[in-house]
Amino acid sequence: MAAAAYPPTATPEALSALLQVFADYSLSHGLAVRPVTNPTNTLATPAPVSLYPSRFPRTCFASGRSVQPLYNALYAAVAHDAEWLGKLIQDLAAVDTFMKSLHDVYLQVSAEGFAHEYALGLFRSDYMVHRPSPSDPPVLHQVEFNTIAASFGGLASRVSELHRFLVKSAAYPKAAELSLEDIPLNPAVKELAAGLAAADHYYGAAEAGRGKAVLFIVQPGERNAFDQRWLEYELVEEHGVRVCRLSLVEVPVKTTLETGSRRLLYTTPNGETVEVSTVYFRAGYGPDDYPTSLEWEARTQLERSRAVKCPTIATQLAGAKKVQQELAVDGVLGRFIKSPSEREEIRATFAAIYPLDTSPAGLAARKLAFEHPERYVLKPQREGGGNNVYRSKIPGFLNSIGENLWSGYILMELIEPPPAEGVIVRNAEALRGAVVGELGVYGVALWREKDGELLVNKEAGWLLRTKGADSEEGGVAAGFGCVDGVCLV
Numbered sequence: 281m282a283a284a285a286y287p288p289t290a291t292p293e294a295l296s297a298l299l300q301v302f303a304d305y306s307l308s309h310g311l312a313v314r315p316v317t318n319p320t321n322t323l324a325t326p327a328p329v330s331l332y333p334s335r336f337p338r339t340c341f342a343s344g345r346s347v348q349p350l351y352n353a354l355y356a357a358v359a360h361d362a363e364w365l366g367k368l369i370q371d372l373a374a375v376d377t378f379m380k381s382l383h384d385v386y387l388q389v390s391a392e393g394f395a396h397e398y399a400l401g402l403f404r405s406d407y408m409v410h411r412p413s414p415s416d417p418p419v420l421h422q423v424e425f426n427t428i429a430a431s432f433g434g435l436a437s438r439v440s441e442l443h444r445f446l447v448k449s450a451a452y453p454k455a456a457e458l459s460l461e462d463i464p465l466n467p468a469v470k471e472l473a474a475g476l477a478a479a480d481h482y483y484g485a486a487e488a489g490r491g492k493a494v495l496f497i498v499q500p501g502e503r504n505a506f507d508q509r510w511l512e513y514e515l516v517e518e519h520g521v522r523v524c525r526l527s528l529v530e531v532p533v534k535t536t537l538e539t540g541s542r543r544l545l546y547t548t549p550n551g552e553t554v555e556v557s558t559v560y561f562r563a564g565y566g567p568d569d570y571p572t573s574l575e576w577e578a579r580t581q582l583e584r585s586r587a588v589k590c591p592t593i594a595t596q597l598a599g600a601k602k603v604q605q606e607l608a609v610d611g612v613l614g615r616f617i618k619s620p621s622e623r624e625e626i627r628a629t630f631a632a633i634y635p636l637d638t639s640p641a642g643l644a645a646r647k648l649a650f651e652h653p654e655r656y657v658l659k660p661q662r663e664g665g666g667n668n669v670y671r672s673k674i675p676g677f678l679n680s681i682g683e684n685l686w687s688g689y690i691l692m693e694l695i696e697p698p699p700a701e702g703v704i705v706r707n708a709e710a711l712r713g714a715v716v717g718e719l720g721v722y723g724v725a726l727w728r729e730k731d732g733e734l735l736v737n738k739e740a741g742w743l744l745r746t747k748g749a750d751s752e753e754g755g756v757a758a759g760f761g762c763v764d765g766v767c768l769v
């Protein structure tokens with residue numbers, strides 16, 4: 281018997297009723313973003329979300345989750361290995377001004393000596409299902425590993441609840457045949473907040489008489505604020521940990537470093553001075569977040585502080601795509617992961633990825649980039665979407681920037697996900713079409729800087745993002761995709 285079409289098609293009346301239930305659930309459960317025009321900053325609009333959870337291979341989902349603690353350990357070890365990482369970033373800094381600026385802050389604070397004893401990673405490893413033809417088994421291939429500002433954990437948790445609600449309330453057409461057992465509850469908010477609470481705990485007590493807080497560093501005019509608020513609500517309600525929010529440019533104005541102890545002090549709007557135990561960066565991942573030298577001074581002040589950083593500059597640098605490429609070179613994983621079977625589990629998720637420098641491998645990859653660009657994506661050392669160069673545009677782009685800068689890029693084989701159909705709801709409109717999914721698995725790692733000892737290492741839920749198959753990038757905020765949930769098959 282042929283499998284039923286998925287997702288099912290509803291009659292126009294049924295679809296319109298479903299969309300109203302969908303929008304109301306989103307707005308009443310904080311599955312929302314701030315609209316572009318928002319004069320009082322008190323308006324919300326439903327976040328772009330998939331109407332139905334997308335079918336996702338159970339085996340791939342399980343392997344992505346089970347490999348996460350190994351990835352946490354790997355990236356904590358990379359961030360802690362000043363010698364290996366320092367050499368790699370030094371080379372990058374010569375061809376990439378943003379990498380250089382970050383590295384300069386790192387070197388400056390390192391020379392003085394770090395005051396923090398612990399480092400926190402709230403990571404997200406992103407994958408696509410690689411299945412070039414229906415006769416191939418589906419396997420997960422890693423797109424990238426994020427070590428800073430990995431977003432959407434809050435909304436992703438709410439999406440799994442939304443899809444489950446729609447099943448329970450029989451709001452979906454009968455033909456959907458969805459079962460709650462296949463739509464797991466996503467613990468991302470709980471686990472990520474628990475990671476921040478652990479950092480606050482390991483930081484220890486504030487000086488006598490002072491309160492403590494976790495400081496979120498956010499972009500001015502942030503539209504994805506509710507995603508972040510969910511972490512705050514969980515921290516306050518479940519862990520009794522307070523949260524404050526500042527943009528980078530506000531840091532030197534509203535915080536000070538206590539001389540000697542380098543405790544970071546923040547004065548709240550109520551005039552209370554609290555000690556910042558943990559700095560959680562949801563900004564600062566790209567050059568646009570540093571329009572002036574003030575933002576760099578802010579970043580330096582935070583890095584110098586005793587507060588636990590999520591992430592430290594070193595951890596942010598460990599998330600460079602160049603690191604991902606180097607880790608795929610034969611023999612390199614062994615420096616960080618001692619168990620051969622663990623190395624194998626990690627390696628099984630790698631897609632082909634090459635340097636574009638003047639090493640023999642880099643020269644071979646340059647040839648591939650010019651002779652078979654249709655197989656590849658070219659990536660600079662940037663985060664946040666919209667920075668990559670695809671397929672036939674690669675040769676022209678490389679020629680336009682000059683050969684001396686090519687080593688700042690990596691070349692990656694395009695992952696080939698199986699065809700699927702989906703319905704994305706955006707601006708109250710249901711758009712049906714061919715889609716591609718990207719699974720992110722969150723991880724929490726907390727380690728001691730003195731010796732790199734991992735004190736917390738957990739898989740922390742997931743994010744499925746779905747985009748139209750014809751768009752190359754899947755950015756939800758950038759307007760290309762949506763937050764989705766999994767229906768395991």
Ligand code: ADP
Binds near residue numbers: 423424664753
């Ligand atoms: P960023 O750090 O900017 O998010 P990514 O490496 O995640 O950079 O690339 C952005 C997007 O480009 C991904 O979300 C995915 O949609 C697409 N992409 C990246 N690498 C690949 C790949 N190897 N194969 C197919 N699509 C890719």
Ligand code: MG
Binds near residue numbers: 424425664
């Ligand atoms: Mg990224």
Ligand code: MG
Binds near residue numbers: 406664
């Ligand atoms: Mg990405």
